[in-house]
Amino acid sequence: LLLDTPAYKSGLDAGDVIEAVDGVKTKDMSLSCAVHKITGPKGTQVTLTIDRPGEEETKEITIIRDRIIVPTIRGWQRADAGKWLYMIDEEERIGYVRLTSFSAGTASNLEEVLVELESEGLRGLILDLRSNSGGLLDSAVSVVDKFIEEGLIVKRQPGFGRRSILELAHKKKTHPNYPLVILVNSGSASASEIVAGALADEKYERAILVGTRTHGKGSVQGITGYPLGGAQLKYTMAHYHL
Template identity: 40%
Template sequence: MSEPRVFHRQVVWLAIAAFVGVLFWRLPHVANRDLVVYETYNALVEVDALVRREFVQPVEDDRLVEGAIHGLLRRLDPYSSYIPATAGDRLARQTTGEYVGIGVEIAPGARGWTVIAPIQGGPAEQAGIRADDALSAVDGVETERLSMQSLEDLLSGEPGSAVRLTVQGVDDPEPREVVVTRSRIHVASVQVADDALSGADLQAVQAAAGIGYLRLAHFHSGTGRELDAALQRLDEKATRGLILDLRSNPGGLMEQALEVLDRFITSGLLLSTVNRRGVVERFEASGGAHWAELPLMVLIDRHSASASEIVAGALQSRGRAKVIGERSFGKGSVQHVIPLREGQGAVKLTVAYYRLPSGRILHRTRANEKTDAWGVIPDETVGVAGRSGARSDEADPVLVRAIEMLSGTDGPPMSRADTGRSLGR
């Protein structure tokens, strides 16, 4: 390492120490807290010096700093992470729905990192990866202590390259190894029945006169536009009602969830967020809803998370739709991507919790996970035979039940009044 770089690093740490010393002098009422901070950073400086002096191989400043940031954020929650300046593909995945990878959504679960769902037709699905598979290793690297971003980095790579996964299904007696070839993935945000369903499921929707079906697979920057185009295609068919299928939807951009809600709710509160200081930010309908009178059924399952929970929960909370299926995942926290100075990447940090119009907070924590105080709870719980669209001789019971409720085959057809008119709440 050059002398100027060593000198620069020493000056930085001395400046930090001097700043903390000034805090001691100027703010005696918080001296105890500042002492803890000072001692913590003092230990970090000592470890930094020890590593540079004694570690068996030369080390790079960038790697040490990046590792320290990763470690700090990993202690917060599974959703806060460091995004290096070189990880542009990761941001593209979050905003555009396009990236290079294996086509799988993952989330933390009781069995460790778990597959929410493989993307339909993607490399992971073709290789035999299934929903609810626990992912214990990637190319021999154990995933237990990895952050979400570190795991995504392992799964990403060049198109055509292979990655070896160690996975175990709920009913598998032993883990199995699966080799998946990476490719460029495009996640279609909105699909009509002809594109999303097959077999008995598609036949069930086609036979339901006046009922439309849309699957929302993800919320990225084009979701609102895709939804408008899909609704235009269904305008004449969906005269009696619409099924919004949010099952296995891991979420995405909050702004796009609000755009979806704005198509179906005319006025009033759609969502609010509350931060650590109790500051509440409210998001209201724009008044331009073109399908505010269309009866809605929303399908969710235990893998419906984040933005999909916003849509399902807000439509239910406002009395705008009935929700059926399984209780949702319970990921109701807000992450902001905050750029660091001088091109040093960015930090994705949890800064607030979502709150539905009813006041309910969606987020599941260790403190509330054994209660009913998280997630979206369906109006009617229906057993799941697998993801909607699975190739089977028997139609998905959740989809069938939604069609029954909209068409009135088990009673009077559901009307706009049945989903509630309390738009001012």
């Protein structure tokens, strides 16, 4: 279970079988119907009747609904208390950080992890971008900026006849030049490819890439919402060049 979520706080556990939602049995209930009944406005309650493996009787667990923010940073293993562990090799002081996507909080959360690892004597870092399909371009730029002091990170080309937008690195708050390995695969796309490509660029040679060919997505999308009906339009607004 995700740490600090309503399910985690309520005592729900992985492997629990939900037998009923607010007294309504789930045996013949569709998945979409179950999701609709379990989710709801923040602060409201839902009671789940669960069958836990190894226990003879079912039990009721009341959950207080809340907004769930899915973390985008993981370590190599969880401690008993649920906290992620990031130092994968204690003897050699090698850190491991997996980025599952690039959201608004990814760069700041990564900063906290890097500071923690460096205080523990970090000598090398593995950055895992496998199956990371991307996310916010600004977040990817901020991640790259942590590892190089200056130079071009990525160039955005909004369209023919329009001026390119250059994203540059800044020396301030650049982390030490310890060895950096980035893991990639065919599921690494978009923002992941910006991070991997920029850090492995021959201009900087800041990182070594290990894995298989990445997805190959060189475009930037935008989303426009419409006030009536809740419709949204997703469109390609730019291409990027490393």
